[in-house]
Amino acid sequence: MTVAPDKNKLYPNENIRTVCYIKNLPSRPNVEIGDYTYYSDNTNSPENFYDNIQHHYDFLGDRLIIGKFCAIAEGVTFIMNGANHRMDGFTTYPFNIFAGGWEKVTPTIEQLPFKGDTLIGNDVWLGQHVTIMPGVKIGDGAIVAANSTVVKSVEPYTIVGGNPANAIKKRFSDEMIKLLLELQWWNWDEKKIFENLEQLVSINDIATLKKLLNEE
Structure with a gap:
């Protein structure tokens, strides 16, 4: 009996070629993608996902890490730390990149703003044309x-939107969020997920959640 799509296939459903499992694209340095996380693109091929990671330079060492089961x-678009300009002078203009003598003011890595890794958790839904800024x-x-620009970190199970994105509401009560973070269903094996699909997609009461936790 089949209990899950093949997580190792680029196109898990051959009839839908606008959706791919990103992990199965050719690997890229400093990018980590979890199982079952997909990218959907109806305009271009979803195989162009890496084009959406911008200003990502190996020498800076910042990572983009995306968890499991993300949509x-x-x-x-993910803007990485390579997009940052030096901000401690009178101007932010990057003279050095144009050479012609201006390279004498090439900043050191220590002089550039560095926000760290960009981390996307598990079971996260990013709407169309969202922009994620460095270190979020x-x-x-x-x-x-959709169309939000995320400039600061987002709490678990929170809906945000706007430019800059602000919290709209929590998806569940604080108690339920705490239990969901303990449950971590995305780490279950394929058989267990299959057996609990109905509960995962349609039931959001405390009693069911506690029952699932007790079965761990």
């Missing part, structure tokens, strides 16, 4: 509304 919509951390179960 990433068309046009989501988005918690498990969060939702980011």
Whole structure:
């Protein structure tokens, strides 16, 4: 009996070629993608996902880490630390990149703003044309509304939207969020997920959640 799509296939459903499991694209340095996380693109091939990771330079060492079971919509853009300009002088203009003598003011890495790794949790939904700025951390179960620009970290199971993105509401009560973070269903094996699909997609009461936790 089949209990899950093949997580090692680029296109898990051959009839839908606009959605791919990102992990199965050719690897890229400093990018880590969890199982079952997908990118959907109806305009271009979803195989162009890496084009959405911008200003990502190996020598800076910042990482983009995306967890399991994330849904990433068309046009989501990750701005990495390589986009930052030096900000401690009278101007932010990057003279050095144009050479012609201006390279004498090439900044050191220590002089450039560095926000650290960009971390996307598990079961996160990023809507169309969302922009994620450097060093942002988005918690498990969060939702980011379409066309939002995320400039600060997002708490787990929180819906945010706007430019800059602000919290709209929590998806569940604090008690339920605490239990969901303990449950970590995305780490279950395929058989257990299959056996509990109905509960995962349609039931959101405390009693069911506690029952699932007790079965751990």
